[in-house]
Amino acid sequence: MTYKNRNIAAKILARTKHDQVIALTGARQTGKTTLCEDILPERANVPYTYISFDDPVERLRFQNNAIAILEAMDTPVVILDEVQKIPALLDPLKYVVDRQKKFPLDQRKVFLITGSSQLLLLKGIRETLAGRVSLFNLFPFSLSEVLESDLTPLLTKIWENGTLDKKDVRLLDILPPKTIRMATSVSDEHKIWGGYPPVWLRKEIPDKINWLKDYRKTYLERDISDVGQVANIDTFALAQKLLCARTAQLFSISEVARDLSVAVNTVKRYIDLLTLSFQCFLVQPFHENIGKRLIKSPKIYFPDVGLNQAILGETVVESGASYETWVFSEILKWAQLQSIEPEIYFYRTPAGMEIDFLISAKGKILPVEVKSSPKVGYADARSIESFMTHHNSLVPLGIVIYSGRKIIEIRKNIWGIPDWLLFGGL
Numbered sequence: 001m002t003y004k005n006r007n008i009a010a011k012i013l014a015r016t017k018h019d020q021v022i023a024l025t026g027a028r029q030t031g032k033t034t035l036c037e038d039i040l041p042e043r044a045n046v047p048y049t050y051i052s053f054d055d056p057v058e059r060l061r062f063q064n065n066a067i068a069i070l071e072a073m074d075t076p077v078v079i080l081d082e083v084q085k086i087p088a089l090l091d092p093l094k095y096v097v098d099r100q101k102k103f104p105l106d107q108r109k110v111f112l113i114t115g116s117s118q119l120l121l122l123k124g125i126r127e128t129l130a131g132r133v134s135l136f137n138l139f140p141f142s143l144s145e146v147l148e149s150d151l152t153p154l155l156t157k158i159w160e161n162g163t164l165d166k167k168d169v170r171l172l173d174i175l176p177p178k179t180i181r182m183a184t185s186v187s188d189e190h191k192i193w194g195g196y197p198p199v200w201l202r203k204e205i206p207d208k209i210n211w212l213k214d215y216r217k218t219y220l221e222r223d224i225s226d227v228g229q230v231a232n233i234d235t236f237a238l239a240q241k242l243l244c245a246r247t248a249q250l251f252s253i254s255e256v257a258r259d260l261s262v263a264v265n266t267v268k269r270y271i272d273l274l275t276l277s278f279q280c281f282l283v284q285p286f287h288e289n290i291g292k293r294l295i296k297s298p299k300i301y302f303p304d305v306g307l308n309q310a311i312l313g314e315t316v317v318e319s320g321a322s323y324e325t326w327v328f329s330e331i332l333k334w335a336q337l338q339s340i341e342p343e344i345y346f347y348r349t350p351a352g353m354e355i356d357f358l359i360s361a362k363g364k365i366l367p368v369e370v371k372s373s374p375k376v377g378y379a380d381a382r383s384i385e386s387f388m389t390h391h392n393s394l395v396p397l398g399i400v401i402y403s404g405r406k407i408i409e410i411r412k413n414i415w416g417i418p419d420w421l422l423f424g425g426l
Contacts, residue, residue, distance in 0.1 A: 140195030194306025
């Protein structure tokens with residue numbers, strides 16, 4: 001069987017040369033088991049042992065004698081799937097890893113542990129394996145993954161070089177029309193259905209919708225109920241819906257608390273559960289004064305546009321907010337792949353000037369404006385130009401992401417770039 005390549009695989013494999021424990025978390029059904037059982041071993045080309053703790057027999061076997069079993073494994077790579085179902089394993093794993101430190105690096109086993117529930121897994125990792133583990137998240141398919149591209153995305157080139165190369169500006173002139181039609185078609189579909197792998201295995205619209213609805217039901221009835229921190233699942237489900245309807249907007253906890261008729265601390269707990277389970281993300285505002293970032297209202301994003309349909313039902317998110325949400329999800333997936341993962345902020349002044357995203361790391365900033373339109377013009381770059389004027393040493397250029405088919409310089413060093421070309425790796 002052929003599988004879509006996962007971009008994070010290369011970074012995980014690189015870490016296996018130096019780190020003994022690698023933890024892979026992510027929402028349910030993002031493809032962690034496929035990545036660990038099929039894609040990574042094939043690409044690493046080394047012997048491996050795979051154990052899934054979905055199997056109650058394996059859970060019982062390890063509960064009785066975990067240290068002896070782990071030490072007896074003779075493959076270079078050991079994959080332990082769904083570790084959150086046997087949290088008592090983390091202490092024996094720590095013991096085995098510490099004992100291996102006396103071995104030469106090339107004789108130490110690498111343990112790759114996964115868990116569908118970051119809610120349960122990360123608490124144990126932080127308490128038991130702190131300083132011994134590399135953490136990765138597996139998100140739903142990105143646009144480049146569904147396009148099955150193995151080329152460097154244009155966004156990566158811009159980020160690394162701090163400029164837009166002339167040959168990339170001319171890229172649309174040499175791409176075959178068939179390639180452009182395919183890329184825009186897949187991009188349009190991705191903006192509707194999001195990236196969960198099972199959705200892409202289903203061809204009919206009712207099948208896609210039913211899977212997404214079942215996924216949300218499973219999330220509420222299993223993932224959240226298992227945590228045991230929610231007294232009323234119906235209230236939590238309503239909170240999820242109200243928050244999802246605010247995607248790409250400034251977020252006020254007190255406002256949501258009033259709408260739900262619950263305490264502010266209850267909403268805070270709901271937000272913690274949603275963020276830990278990868279259902280939503282909070283983006284903080286950018287200020288030169290770091291302390292200010294912690295006291296201003298963040299923006300909230302529910303990153304998978306397909307799942308948002310199941311959460312909201314008949315409620316419709318404004319098209320601009322939905323498009324901005326999709327762009328955020330692509331930037332989020334892209335950021336994790338960089339050598340130094342950049343921070344993502346938004347920018348807003350008291351006078352109302354706003355930039356949708358600032359990508360920041362290594363002493364540089366890339367301002368990104370998002371326009372849900374097939375055309376962009378001079379006015380769309382006004383905020384970025386103003387920001388660049390006041391931060392010229394940190395900001396070599398800016399980009400406006402839109403859904404058209406041309407790369408155009410809107411203002412000096414501010415470029416309008418089609419989304420499918422920026423993220424697709426064509």
